Amino acid sequence: xxSTGYEVARRLEGGELKGGxxxxxxxxxxxxxxxxxxxxxxxxxxxxKSDLALVSKVRCRFLRALLANLQEIFLGTKLFVLFxxxxxxxxxxxxNFGRAWLxxxxxxxxxxxxxxxxxxxxxxxxxxxxxxxGLLNATCGNATELIIALFALREGKIEVVKCSxxxxxxxxxxxxxxxxxxxxxxxxxxKEQFYDRKQADVNTGLxxxxxxxxxxxxxxxxxxxxxxHPAVDAVRRLxxxxxxxxVMLLAYVAYLFFQLKTHRRxxxxxxGDEDNDGGVSEDEPVIGFPSAVAWLAGMTAVIAxxxxxxxxxxxxxxxxxGISVSFISIILLPIVGNAAEHAGAIIFAFKNxxxxxxxxxxxSATQISMFVVPLSVMVAWIMGIEMDLxxxxxxxxxxxxxxxxxxxxxxxxxxxxxKGLVPLLCYIAIAACFYVYRSPDQTDKGGALITAA
Amino acid sequence: xxxxxxxxxxxxxxxxxxxxxxxxxxxxxxxxxxxxxxxxxxxxxxxKSDLSLVSKVRCSPLRAFLANLQEIFLGTKLFVLFxxxxxxxxxxxxHFGRAWLxxxxxxxxxxxxxxxxxxxxxxxxxxxxxxxGLLNATCGNATELIIALFALRQGKIEVVKCSxxxxxxxxxxxxxxxxxxxxxxxxxxKEQLYDRKQADVNTGLxxxxxxxxxxxxxxxxxxxxxxxxVDAAPTLxxxxxxxxIMLLAYVAYLFFQLKTHRRxxxxxxEDDEDDDDVVSEDEPVIGFASALIWxVGMTVVIAxxxxxxxxxxxxxxxxxGISVSFISIILLPIVGNAAEHAGAIIFAFKNxxxxxxxxxxxSATQISMFVVPLSVIVAWIMGIEMDLxxxxxxxxxxxxxxxxxxxxxxxxxxxxxKGLVPLLCYLAIGACFFVFDSPADQINDINAGVLTTTAAVTKAY
Numbered sequence: 001x002x003s004t005g006y007e008v009a010r011r012l013e014g015g016e017l018k019g020g021x022x023x024x025x026x027x028x029x030x031x032x033x034x035x036x037x038x039x040x041x042x043x044x045x046x047x048x049k050s051d052l053a054l055v056s057k058v059r060c061r062f063l064r065a066l067l068a069n070l071q072e073i074f075l076g077t078k079l080f081v082l083f084x085x086x087x088x089x090x091x092x093x094x095x096n097f098g099r100a101w102l103x104x105x106x107x108x109x110x111x112x113x114x115x116x117x118x119x120x121x122x123x124x125x126x127x128x129x130x131x132x133x134g135l136l137n138a139t140c141g142n143a144t145e146l147i148i149a150l151f152a153l154r155e156g157k158i159e160v161v162k163c164s165x166x167x168x169x170x171x172x173x174x175x176x177x178x179x180x181x182x183x184x185x186x187x188x189x190x191k192e193q194f195y196d197r198k199q200a201d202v203n204t205g206l207x208x209x210x211x212x213x214x215x216x217x218x219x220x221x222x223x224x225x226x227x228x229h230p231a232v233d234a235v236r237r238l239x240x241x242x243x244x245x246x247v248m249l250l251a252y253v254a255y256l257f258f259q260l261k262t263h264r265r266x267x268x269x270x271x272g273d274e275d276n277d278g279g280v281s282e283d284e285p286v287i288g289f290p291s292a293v294a295w296l297a298g299m300t301a302v303i304a305x306x307x308x309x310x311x312x313x314x315x316x317x318x319x320x321x322g323i324s325v326s327f328i329s330i331i332l333l334p335i336v337g338n339a340a341e342h343a344g345a346i347i348f349a350f351k352n353x354x355x356x357x358x359x360x361x362x363x364s365a366t367q368i369s370m371f372v373v374p375l376s377v378m379v380a381w382i383m384g385i386e387m388d389l390x391x392x393x394x395x396x397x398x399x400x401x402x403x404x405x406x407x408x409x410x411x412x413x414x415x416x417x418x419k420g421l422v423p424l425l426c427y428i429a430i431a432a433c434f435y436v437y438r439s440p441d442q443t444d445k446g447g448a449l450i451t452a453a
Numbered sequence: 454x455x456x457x458x459x460x461x462x463x464x465x466x467x468x469x470x471x472x473x474x475x476x477x478x479x480x481x482x483x484x485x486x487x488x489x490x491x492x493x494x495x496x497x498x499x500x501k502s503d504l505s506l507v508s509k510v511r512c513s514p515l516r517a518f519l520a521n522l523q524e525i526f527l528g529t530k531l532f533v534l535f536x537x538x539x540x541x542x543x544x545x546x547x548h549f550g551r552a553w554l555x556x557x558x559x560x561x562x563x564x565x566x567x568x569x570x571x572x573x574x575x576x577x578x579x580x581x582x583x584x585x586g587l588l589n590a591t592c593g594n595a596t597e598l599i600i601a602l603f604a605l606r607q608g609k610i611e612v613v614k615c616s617x618x619x620x621x622x623x624x625x626x627x628x629x630x631x632x633x634x635x636x637x638x639x640x641x642x643k644e645q646l647y648d649r650k651q652a653d654v655n656t657g658l659x660x661x662x663x664x665x666x667x668x669x670x671x672x673x674x675x676x677x678x679x680x681x682x683v684d685a686a687p688t689l690x691x692x693x694x695x696x697x698i699m700l701l702a703y704v705a706y707l708f709f710q711l712k713t714h715r716r717x718x719x720x721x722x723e724d725d726e727d728d729d730d731v732v733s734e735d736e737p738v739i740g741f742a743s744a745l746i747w748x749v750g751m752t753v754v755i756a757x758x759x760x761x762x763x764x765x766x767x768x769x770x771x772x773x774g775i776s777v778s779f780i781s782i783i784l785l786p787i788v789g790n791a792a793e794h795a796g797a798i799i800f801a802f803k804n805x806x807x808x809x810x811x812x813x814x815x816s817a818t819q820i821s822m823f824v825v826p827l828s829v830i831v832a833w834i835m836g837i838e839m840d841l842x843x844x845x846x847x848x849x850x851x852x853x854x855x856x857x858x859x860x861x862x863x864x865x866x867x868x869x870x871k872g873l874v875p876l877l878c879y880l881a882i883g884a885c886f887f888v889f890d891s892p893a894d895q896i897n898d899i900n901a902g903v904l905t906t907t908a909a910v911t912k913a914y
Contacts, residue, residue: 197864204860205874212853212878216885219845229890236888243884247877258870262641407860 072286073295077115079340085109089306099316106309107336113303114144115340120296126285127292134260142168142367144337147304149376151311158380158387160314160329165373166395167330168338170430172365173207173402175335176342178424180357181409184349185417193415195354198266200410202258203362207403209251210369213244214399217390234386241388242381245374252370267359327434330395338364354415362406394437398430524738525747529567531792537561541758551768558761559788565755566596567792572751575744578737586711594620594819596789599756601828603763610832610839612766615781617825618847623786624817625659625854626879628794632809633861633872636801645867647806650717652862654709655814659855661702662821665695666851669842692840693833696826703822718811779886782847790816806867814858846889850882 074080089105091097121140125133145168152160185193220240224232259267285292310333318325335342341360348356373389380387391399405426409419526532541557543549573592577585597620604612637645672688710718737744762785770777787794793812800808825841832839843851857878861871 198866201860201864202870205857205871208853208857208860209874209878209881212850212857213881215849215853216846216881219849220885220889223845223889232888232890236890240885240888243888244881247881247884251874251877254870254873258868263868263870404856411860411863 069287069291073116076119076286077112077340079112079115082108082112086113086302086306089309093309098320099313100320102309103313103317106306106313107333109306110144110303110310110337111339113299113306114337117143117296117299117303118340120292120299123285123287123292124289124296127289131260135256138256138259138367138371142364142372143300144303144307145334145368146372146375147300148307148311148333148337149372150379151304151307153376153380153383153385153387155311156385157311157314158385160311160325161376161387162391163326163329163395164333165368165376166391166399167334168368168372169207169365170330170398170402170427171334171338172341172361172368173406174423174427174430176338176345176364177357177361177406178420178422178427179342180345180349180361181354181415181420182417182424183346183420184352184354184357185415185420187350188352189417191352193352193354194413195358195410195415196266197410197413199355200358200362202255202266203358203366204403204407204410206251206255206366206370208407210248210373211396211400211403213248214389214391214396216244217241217388218393218396221390234388237390238386238388241377241390244389245377248370248374249378252367252374255366255370323435324438326437327431330434331431358410394433398433402426402430521739521743525568528571528738529564529792531564531567534560534564538565538754538758541761545761550772551765552772554761555765555769558758558765559785561758562596562755562762562789563791565751565758566789569595569748569751569755570792572744572748575737575739576741576748579741579744583711587707590707590710590819590823594816594824595752596755596759597786597820598824598827599752600759600763600785600789601824602831603756603759605828605832605835605837605839607763608837609763609766610837612763612777612781613828613839614843615778615847616785617820617828618843618851619782619786620790620820620824621659621817622782622850622854622879622882623790624793624813624820625858626875626882627787628790628797628816629809629813629858630872630875630877630879631794632797632801632813633806633867634869634876635798635872636804636806636809637867637869637872639802640804641869643804645804645806646865647810647862647867648717649862649865651807652810652814654706654717655810655818656855656859656862658702658706658818658822660859662699662825663848663852663855665699666841666843666848668695669840670845670848673842688840688842689838692829692842695841696829699822699826700830703819703826706818706822775887776890778889779883782886783883810862846885850885854878854882 074083085105086109089102089109092102092105117140118137121136122133125136128136145165148164149161152158152164217237217240220232220237223229224234224237287295314325314328318328341364345357345360348354348360377387377389402423405423409423526535537557537560541554541561544554544557569592570589573588574585577588580588597617600616601613604610604616669688669692672691676688739747766777766780770780793816797809797812800806800812829839829841854875857875861875
């Protein structure tokens, strides 16, 4: 009594069981034409095999297809437990729960949504081919950070934008990479851990370019404030920021060209996989193209709504919980927003597939630093908002040191757990720094904390 | 009816044609001539001298003289810029616009710098490898040195510092970046390798120089914020001490490069299947006495043009509407380095990255560890107070440039993105100094009455 929908479902299920985890050797031939970057493969480790047995019992074919679709979308990830936070957040907004609650629920709701957006991007990549798929992933891979930044810009909270973006880069570079290398090193204590350092070098070079631009702006700000050169003012700093943003975007375009066209080989996963891990990796897409696009649009809209709540309630949460806005923007926001990628990176490090781990963490850091940051400056320019690239002293100093630590850590192509522990402890030190740091708007002239305004 | 001069010319020409072929850059037997990467790079801009025209002249000394002249003046593809030299002198005497004098002098310096390099190489044939290498190490950046000394004499210490920092940045980021970028695009599907040991030596020395500059900068900040209760005098003493250290390092580097670890710095390519139109001689093409005279003469002309350049830099800045910083840091080095730059790119196209690195990194090290401390010492002798304290922007640009290059070159391979990143860094630094105004412009603003309003606005911050 098999109908077409049932057959598709069965074949998918059978395909999953047969396709056997991550064996990519035979599939690389056509596998990478699906634009599976390290980013996609990492997220796929959080997928669950959809058990379509229950759905297949439904008689009505249309309803069955819809339910299969829904099951794939909503239950296809281990993070689905966080999904209820989304409607709860919406409810919190309308029924005026505490604003701190709204902040927390929105933040929690963003985690599974970010993962689903990555999944949908991967599905769409099946239909559009490797180059467009890679481009899509490169643009939407950090959709959450981008959307939060744009909303914060719109509300004029420029410091939140800068802090959250710096925090994302720091989180990717130190926290995600550090924990992955640490746990991976402990799990593979007696094995050799290798990765291709060329990929790390490319990312490090671009991150250093971004850091150079930030340093130039910071020094510019200092010269400006010292008053030695009256002609050096904020207008010029803004002009320099915008020029540097253009330079950074040029570099990012060249990086995409390098990664997707001319030196593809450097970025493909090289492992032959013997073991069938619990990760679901399909050769074929599991949902249709229009369906994927519709869900992508819908989820992005929900992410936008939740991001608006997050940005709007950040000060209230800061007052309510007694921690500075800097700490929330730099530490908390990125940790939660990045949770899916983080988990994926750790899982692949456990399996000693460090190329994927590096691709995820370094690639995200490069994307945010060289794409999202200058894009925010450009968008602010269009919106008439004066955002520049001048992060403050602490943030710039942390960024530089983080890049240097990672550059030195990754320079020899091997890894062990201490190589992961060092960046991890760096991150804890930076977090401690921002924990005790009170930003100027929260303290009055005497240094005392201003209570909720 | 062949006289000795004619025979010499003929054998030279034959030598050119022969030497320019397969012998090319196979340097296994040619080390004795002290051909460093610097020389080889400049040689890519040489042209084969066509002596057929000269050989028709009957009178033998005249023929030799004309052959000499042809070798000197027409032996480079940059000869088109030579007319700028007499034009610059004319501009000075007939009082053309001072901005014109600046531009013409700058343009005239380019071919002269290349010819000095050529003459140094010729002299090296006669003096042996070590002295030749030393000569090259000293005169290789003669232009920057002479400009620095003239600027010192006119008391323009900021111009000295800016032009030297600009030279280092230009060599590290612009020359190296554009070479690696274009070379990477041209050799898209080939392996691009180089020996990283050479890069490491240079990077280490550059970091030493950067340390000295940072110490001076931080010293000034510590003094200004009141952490240390000292006055300005120790800054000068510290600068002079650091300069001596830097010169010591440079001497050691020369010893390392020319005596004990020569092998590291020699070009490794043995296969030269393609006959590029590079002229590379086994023998010198002009006599020793002739080379010396020309070298002295050209140095004098370089000195003259440098004096014009240094004297008219503010006028050009006003006339063109860009800051003196920008001219010193960006424009001056780009034009002064043009010959080396072109050579480095050509060798990168041919996938001979060791030579490219030798040229760019070697120049940067030379300027940072020789010309800069030498300027401080010379200033000391002249009684001028020059210290090693570059300002905040310049020092941080320098540090980041060295870091970017150190990380880029640390694995011994290259591709076009490795060249694009330093190039974009240079673009960002150039943009920074473009919007940055130096105090000299402040004076003009005062005259224009603009200063009062801007001062009021900035005070509000």
